[in-house]
Amino acid sequence: MTSRKKQARIAGLLYLMLVPTGIFSLIYVPSTLVVSGNAAATMQNIEASQLLYRSGIYVGLLSSLIYLLVALALYRLLKHVSEKQAVLMVVFVVIAVAAYFANAFNQLAVLIILSKPDFLSAFDTAQLEGVAYLFIRLQSYGIQIIQVFWGLWLIPMGVLVYRSGFIPKIIGISLWIAAFAYLASNFTFLLLPQYKTAVSPILDGLAMLELPIILWLVIVGARTPPGETS
Helix, strand or coil, X not given: CCHHHHHHHHHHHHHHHHHHHXXXXXXXXXXXXXXXXXXXXXXXXXXXXXXXXXXXXXXXXXXXXXXXXXXXXXXXXXXXXXXXXXXXXXXXXXXXXXXXXXXXXXXXXXXXXXXXXXXXXCCCHHHHHHHHHHHHHHHHHHHHHHHHHHHXXXXXXXXXXXXXXXXXXXXXXXXXHHHHHHHHXXXXXXXXXXXXXXXXXXXXXXXXXHHHHHHHHHHCCCCCCCCCCC
């Protein structure tokens, strides 16, 4: 196996790890514990399943660290194509990871409220549930903001893939479409929230076009461009 193919496989395997960790922390845990619009039921669920809630926080942070490793692995693989684009790709990921870690404080605040410390004794149960639910909503809104950088990093990566010569150009194009989906989702969330429900299935489907790069890196790795020896 060539050095480039090995680098591609490593990047692909790391990238693949983002799928289960992301699904668990961003989809499974919230959908299991959070009851939309019902603070009391949400807090009851979290209190009854604190291990699941804490696991969601932990796996989310772990996923962010893996995300950073993916960016560094792709930088190593693609930097010879364009150093500037590769650095830009990593910068966007670093910002996204930092923002995710900062956003996790909202999740930790819920745990503080659940522990019912003495300094919160002035609040009754309904008030505490309302405040905790506010932090949950803030964390959810924070994810929507972080989506901007989940989209932006795919733009320079798409450029690098398109120009690489050892990954099909169509995958570079699919990354640009996925980037558009992330950015459009954030745009709709902030400026046109009344259309969020209607367009979300479409944009979520387009965001799935980020997956071909993962499959290619894991299965194929990197093909040898014409005229280049392996």
